[in-house]
Amino acid sequence: MSRLKQTFAELKARKRVALVPYITAGDPNPQMTVAMMHQLVASGADVLELGVPFSDPMADGPAIQRATERALAHGVSLRQVLDMVAGFRQQDSHTPVVLMGYANPVERMGYETFAGLASVAGVDGVLLVDIPPEEAPHDIMAVHGLDMIFLLSPTTTGQRMQLIAQRASGFVYYVSLKGVTGSNQMDLNEVEARVPVIRNLCRLPVGVGFGIRDAETAQRIARFADAVVIGSRIIEMIEQSPSDQILTRLDEFVGGIRSALDAGKP
């Protein structure tokens, strides 16, 4: 059983909603990434989403664009991101890690090579924002035990949801707004109405993200979703903190979300 599947099964048994924080690998510098991953887990994260920096992050808002630029200024490559995951795995063999990024760095490495290296490094899932299900290398990923995560959006038709359901594993990720990451225009009612539709067509756990900025929103989402993904807000906090305070601030923020999620679930 994949680490993602097992984690979601365990959480369901414990009636706990998965908290999935996102950080960009190599932001603010490559030396800090593994320590930040451990901190996120200690503060209550159940799954980690690690961004692979790409020069042209088309689907990302300003916060993650800046994080990407900081990481690229340190020359962070896909290979180094895999090394970071391997470094994380030396002390944590339990928490699933999902890589989120864009097609080209993986294309350049080659899907087969990437899947092999990622599997060995201890990656569990892969989300390539600009690879739609029609083009997905889900078969190659499956051979290497990697889950292929897909986005679902408010504009995704029922027919496309079925296609995505066939090719996805691990969980599906509902983009809670029309926009880029970190935007501020989520319609909570729309999300609440939409999640049961997704559940009807897809048996996988449903995560919700893009635009969740505070504990209150996270708590509300947690009433009907299986996982809450938070990215841009965390990135903003990282960039506003002196580097010696980043771990403390992550702990405060992620710990706060965790408490809200645990308190909010009936």
Added chain:
Amino acid sequence: MHLTKFPDEHGRFGPYGGIFVAETLMAALDELRDEYERARQDTQFMAEFHHELRHYVGRPSPVYHARRWSELLGGAQIYLKREDLNHTGAHKINNTIGQALLARRMGKKRVIAETGAGQHGVATATVAARYGMACVVYMGADDVVRQSPNVYRMKLLGANVVPVSSGSRTLKDALNEAMRDWVTHVADTFYILGTAAGPHPYPMMVRDFQSVIGMECLTQMPELAGRQPDAVIACVGGGSNAIGIFHPYLSYEHVRLIGVEAGGDGLNSGRHAAPLSAGRPGVLHGFRSYLMQDENGQIIETHSVSAGLDYPGVGPEHAWLKDTGRAEYVAATDDEAMRAFHDLCRYEGIIPALESSHALAHAVKLAPAMDKDQILLVNLSGRGDKDINTVAQLAGITL
């Protein structure tokens, strides 16, 4: 193989093209593909497109025999397809008219565009004014400074020009930002993409609208020169003017098709914008094609004296024409383009765009070795008035 039959139903030209976008845009691209399919079969829509090209753009644009310049080079006869004489001064307007009519047909009240040199931005602002649509143009912050006259032109036409400060602050970043706008306002916004690139159906749609260039040449060349040319030459950035003149000639197997990329300081310098000549296939901006990228798959910054060619990717159909061998792709350096620019000014009384000067530069290489009864047809994709500041600066002159 019938090269004219591409793309296939998935928007692919062989291994290139396709759709590589975030899920949020898939529905919008499906809608666009279906509506375009209906529009191209709608005689009324196509009649209005051609009416606008004739009465608003001033088509057909002439083909002109550059006699003095041909004599100077001492070989083949050079003919110029005068897209520089179009309204707004370049071929870009052919496509923006087509897409704006489609936007109107789809009930979209707001259009957005990316621009590098500003020519596509001006052409988009122009049609937005013409059809009464709100218009936002994304432009790299560095290009806003480099191309300030075009920024003011767009503003005069009522467009809102938004400088993009992320990434390399040039065309590719403007394209990223336009995509982000589209994702966010997908219900009421039409994205008028400026070149034969991006996700399907854009490469096909832009090609179709620009093919009027080559279609006219098919009629004009026999009238003026008594036959079709031996070779057609066009500059290639994203590749819209080139595909527009090449496509109608695809089935004319004896006509060589030659695309000229921006060689910048030379292909060996690394400072250029020639993905077909020196790049590798990859995925960017929604499609697969040749890209300028490093060994880690990051897109690298390009360089060209011509802002309109300063793009790290290239339209997928060109990638396919290269691999199949139907078209050849070469590069001209900044210096070679500048020499051809000055030649055309002095010998023909035509100030060409720096983009088009790359195509002219390749004619300079080919013509002398050819017979005097052979014919080169060069697509003069735009006029160079917009470039006089750049040219003056290179000569050490401040205007």
